[in-house]
Amino acid sequence: MDYSNWEFAKFAQGMRELGVDRPPFSDVMPGALQGVGDDKLINFAPVNFLNLQSREDVMDVIVETSRSLGIASGGSRISQGVSVAHSALEDAMAAYHKKEACVSFGSGALANLGFTQMMTANQMFNPMLTLDHSDVVMVFDRDAHWSLWKGVETLKYGERLFSFKHNDVEHLESILRDLAGKRVCVVFESVYSLDGTVAPMHDIVDVCEKYGALSYVDDANGFLIYGPSHRRFHREYEGMLRSSFIMVSMKKAVGVEGGVVCGTSDATIALEPGGTAMFTAGMSAPAAAATTYIMDLLANREPEIVDNYLRKVDLFRARLQAEGMPVYDTQTCFTSIEIGDEALAFEVYHAYLEKGLHLPVYAYPAAKRKKAVLRIIINEGHTDAHLEKFFDASREIRDKFNLGV
Numbered sequence: 001m002d003y004s005n006w007e008f009a010k011f012a013q014g015m016r017e018l019g020v021d022r023p024p025f026s027d028v029m030p031g032a033l034q035g036v037g038d039d040k041l042i043n044f045a046p047v048n049f050l051n052l053q054s055r056e057d058v059m060d061v062i063v064e065t066s067r068s069l070g071i072a073s074g075g076s077r078i079s080q081g082v083s084v085a086h087s088a089l090e091d092a093m094a095a096y097h098k099k100e101a102c103v104s105f106g107s108g109a110l111a112n113l114g115f116t117q118m119m120t121a122n123q124m125f126n127p128m129l130t131l132d133h134s135d136v137v138m139v140f141d142r143d144a145h146w147s148l149w150k151g152v153e154t155l156k157y158g159e160r161l162f163s164f165k166h167n168d169v170e171h172l173e174s175i176l177r178d179l180a181g182k183r184v185c186v187v188f189e190s191v192y193s194l195d196g197t198v199a200p201m202h203d204i205v206d207v208c209e210k211y212g213a214l215s216y217v218d219d220a221n222g223f224l225i226y227g228p229s230h231r232r233f234h235r236e237y238e239g240m241l242r243s244s245f246i247m248v249s250m251k252k253a254v255g256v257e258g259g260v261v262c263g264t265s266d267a268t269i270a271l272e273p274g275g276t277a278m279f280t281a282g283m284s285a286p287a288a289a290a291t292t293y294i295m296d297l298l299a300n301r302e303p304e305i306v307d308n309y310l311r312k313v314d315l316f317r318a319r320l321q322a323e324g325m326p327v328y329d330t331q332t333c334f335t336s337i338e339i340g341d342e343a344l345a346f347e348v349y350h351a352y353l354e355k356g357l358h359l360p361v362y363a364y365p366a367a368k369r370k371k372a373v374l375r376i377i378i379n380e381g382h383t384d385a386h387l388e389k390f391f392d393a394s395r396e397i398r399d400k401f402n403l404g405v
């Protein structure tokens with residue numbers, strides 16, 4: 001076959017030159033270290049930052065559920081059905097978020113795609129069963145995740161799709177005022193992982209209620225970390241519970257895989273025949289059982305796991321700031337080094353790699369153009385020695401690339 005009319009070769013060459021043409025691989029679970037054999041990198045990439053899948057009790061849940069329920073979904077929710085582990089998880093999630101019901105998906109991205117598809121399509125299954133959302137207007141925070149934007153990319157901007165400046169409630173209100181009389185759904189995240197900002201969720205939901213708009217919060221990043229009254233952002237999280245829909249991903253604090261959307265009983269039934277619930281695999285039963293177990297662990301039995309982790313992140317960020325590194329000053333568990341220029345971000349990435357440290361680059365389309373960052377996620381398994389190695393390397397890299405000046 002002649003591929004010369006295609007751009008694969010040129011694109012692949014560009015990826016090779018950036019040194020990111022294939023993902024890194026490991027002979028250990030995603031965690032504080034990465035690589036094969038004795039020569040491991042210290043890893044700041046994994047989003048399962050609490051490492052809970054490696055705890056013996058969590059592993060027991062995963063293994064026992066694999067033996068009893070298997071890892072195969074057996075088909076879609078609507079044809080084959082779900083396991084008792086899924087059903088228990090969905091009940092626990094709905095209760096945790098004070099919603100009537102919950103639907104689980106294979107991942108957070110599939111939950112977002114399923115939701116946006118359901119909210120914007122005209123689904124005429126038969127003359128007796130229709131869900132016509134072809135007039136619905138979606139209003140997005142500009143920094144919302146790719147998997148949210150992807151689901152609305154065919155909507156005409158300015159007619160069925162609008163966006164408000166990141167976390168800017170006044171701008172949102174001006175858009176909603178102009179859309180009075182239409183069916184509107186406002187979509188935003190709780191915690192934005194690239195710059196660590198937290199949405200003013202109380203105020204956003206107030207405005208949505210004032211204008212009769214539905215609200216959808218993607219809480220992939222803050223789930224089980226924020227919410228309790230003794231932690232930061234309690235007020236924001238009380239606001240989140242008032243939103244019409246709450247989505248979470250199981251990839252982060254829970255540290256397995258899967259996603260859910262919680263909402264009213266009727267609205268979540270509308271998700272069942274949608275694309276990503278009906279036409280692809282759901283969460284695996286072991287992941288569902290592990291999630292229910294971990295929710296109870298972090299919310300009730302050992303909340304100090306999160307409190308200790310957040311203290312570790314605070315100390316880490318304060319030290320980087322004291323050393324003049326250009327890190328965002330937001331007080332969440334995500335710390336990013338601001339770089340800006342994409343090419344420079346990859347140079348800095350390689351400089352860290354040469355020193356045995358892996359920090360992933362987030363550049364367009366994960367970040368805005370010219371707003372590339374290296375995202376650092378402290379792992380529960382990082383030792384003091386790992387972190388000291390990181391600080392030593394950062395001082396050298398800061399001076400070499402003039403970071404933060």
Ligand SMILES: Cc1ncc(COP(=O)(O)O)c(C=O)c1O
Binds near residue numbers: 145189258
């Ligand atoms: C805000 C947000 N939403 C959705 C997702 C997608 O979740 P998942 O990785 O479970 O597909 C992510 C993943 O990084 C995310 O950060």
